[in-house]
Amino acid sequence: MFVNVTLSLLxxxxxxxxxxxxxxxxxxxxxxxxxxxxxxxxxxxxxPIRFIIWVVRGTPLMLQLLxxxxxxxxxxxxxxxxxxxxxxxxxxxxxxxxxxxCYFSEIxxxxxQSIPKGQYEAAAVLGLSKSxxxxxxxxxxxxxxxxxxxxxxxxxxxxxxxxxxxxxxYEIIWEGERFIKSAGIIWPLFYTGAFYLVFSGLLTLLFGYxxxxxxxxx
Amino acid sequence: MxxxxxxxxxxxxxxxxxxxGISFSMEMGQTLSIIGSSGSGKTTLxxxxxxxxxxxxxxxxxxxxxxxxxxYSKLDxxxxxQKRHHFGMVFQQFNLFPQYTALENVxxxxxxxxxxxxxxxxxxxxxxxxxxKMGLEDRMSNYPHQLSGGQQQRVxxxxxxxxKPDILCFDEPTSALDPELTGEVLKVxxxxxxxxxxxxxxxxxxxxARDVSDEIIFMDGGxxxxxGTPEQVIDxxxxxxxxxxxxxxxx
Numbered sequence: 101m102f103v104n105v106t107l108s109l110l111x112x113x114x115x116x117x118x119x120x121x122x123x124x125x126x127x128x129x130x131x132x133x134x135x136x137x138x139x140x141x142x143x144x145x146x147x148p149i150r151f152i153i154w155v156v157r158g159t160p161l162m163l164q165l166l167x168x169x170x171x172x173x174x175x176x177x178x179x180x181x182x183x184x185x186x187x188x189x190x191x192x193x194x195x196x197x198x199x200x201x202c203y204f205s206e207i208x209x210x211x212x213q214s215i216p217k218g219q220y221e222a223a224a225v226l227g228l229s230k231s232x233x234x235x236x237x238x239x240x241x242x243x244x245x246x247x248x249x250x251x252x253x254x255x256x257x258x259x260x261x262x263x264x265x266x267x268x269x270y271e272i273i274w275e276g277e278r279f280i281k282s283a284g285i286i287w288p289l290f291y292t293g294a295f296y297l298v299f300s301g302l303l304t305l306l307f308g309y310x311x312x313x314x315x316x317x318x
Numbered sequence: 319m320x321x322x323x324x325x326x327x328x329x330x331x332x333x334x335x336x337x338x339g340i341s342f343s344m345e346m347g348q349t350l351s352i353i354g355s356s357g358s359g360k361t362t363l364x365x366x367x368x369x370x371x372x373x374x375x376x377x378x379x380x381x382x383x384x385x386x387x388x389x390y391s392k393l394d395x396x397x398x399x400q401k402r403h404h405f406g407m408v409f410q411q412f413n414l415f416p417q418y419t420a421l422e423n424v425x426x427x428x429x430x431x432x433x434x435x436x437x438x439x440x441x442x443x444x445x446x447x448x449x450x451k452m453g454l455e456d457r458m459s460n461y462p463h464q465l466s467g468g469q470q471q472r473v474x475x476x477x478x479x480x481x482k483p484d485i486l487c488f489d490e491p492t493s494a495l496d497p498e499l500t501g502e503v504l505k506v507x508x509x510x511x512x513x514x515x516x517x518x519x520x521x522x523x524x525x526x527a528r529d530v531s532d533e534i535i536f537m538d539g540g541x542x543x544x545x546g547t548p549e550q551v552i553d554x555x556x557x558x559x560x561x562x563x564x565x566x567x568x569x
Contacts, residue, residue, distance in 0.1 A: 222413035226427035227399045317417045318463035
């Protein structure tokens with residue numbers, strides 16, 4: 101029984117993992133772009149971006165999932181997500197990417213703005229171009245600064261994926277709950293915690309390693 | 319011919335005029351010190367020369383080549399970077415790049431401009447030589463946070479020299495240093511002066527300025543109040559403000 105439960109939970113965890121990884125792949129670069137927008141010289145760019153960040157950070161992710169999944173059907177009268185599990189997955193991914201990109205963008209903004217002006221001035225008097233300054237001077241210093249807050253968000257994301265079950269996205273908690281109905285046992289649901297714990301443990305080790313790697317400068 | 323000619327530079331921040339028409343020139347191989355109280359505009363003047371600020375009026379000419387003329391349309395990025403190479407800049411806060419070693423800091427900019435492997439080797443050798451001259455041969459592979467303030471500032475001087483600027487500018491190079499560390503930096507600057515490096519030094523070290531300079535400018539309220547040799551400006555000032563400033567200073 102234990103082996104059977106473990107195997108099916110693992111299968112559910114694959115759904116969790118897929119959502120987790122794809123969310124990171126899309127939301128990190130999108131977050132960087134949004135952070136540039138939120139720091140833009142022109143108000144006309146900056147203000148709408150800040151407004152979106154405010155809305156996304158100011159409302160529950162679960163609500164965002166519901167609105168993104170059901171909204172188009174209710175308000176526009178069309179089903180943009182297609183049918184079946186693929187559609188649910190896409191909708192969940194879109195909601196997660198938007199939500200996490202906004203959080204990441206604020207972390208990036210904090211990191212970029214914390215770089216002292218003197219670094220830009222030194223690069224400028226040495227004749228470095230804007231892109232050389234960003235990639236050769238600023239970027240690594242920003243990365244070093246944002247590793248701890250990013251690691252926080254990433255570990256939160258592992259657990260937030262469970263929210264996707266409100267739109268019936270198939271993941272590990274869903275799988276665990278199934279055993280209540282099918283076999284009348286509740287421990288598989290509790291057992292899912294171990295999967296989260298092991299995975300976030302691995303992530304903690306990974307981020308600790310990155311932090312250590314960047315420890316050679318201050 | 320003068321290596322640098324500054325003509326009627328004016329600069330306003332918001333409504334306040336910080337530089338009210340600054341003109342001076344200097345010869346190749348000279349050391350010019352700019353002294354004056356805080357807020358007199360001396361740092362702003364230096365920042366204008368380095369294009370860290372854009373003057374509202376006036377012109378800057380180096381070696382007969384007009385670098386800046388306020389009526390020009392805005393310089394594009396590439397043009398600006400070319401013109402910057404006439405000046406080197408050493409900052410009060412050093413502004414070394416923390417993720418690079420001392421040597422990497424020195425050779426980063428010339429390396430980015432290099433086109434061949436031989437050139438990069440030459441640049442690296444030249445960088446090592448500069449650090450040796452700064453008395454840092456055993457510190458080349460240290461990161462900035464492993465160096466003292468005085469050592470960091472000497473790396474910053476080497477970094478500025480690595481681009482072989484026509485004129486090397488110092489913005490209060492010892493103001494951020496512990497008193498016992500200023501000596502080693504001043505010594506390096508003095509050596510550069512003896513080797514006839516063309517330098518402009520904004521400083522609060524009046525005694526040092528007298529020792530090392532060929533010419534001294536005393537700035538007050540955005541204008542040049544007095545200008546001349548150290549003997550004239552520091553030992554026998556004629557302007558009332560200069561006298562006041564020096565009296566406060568020596569007290």
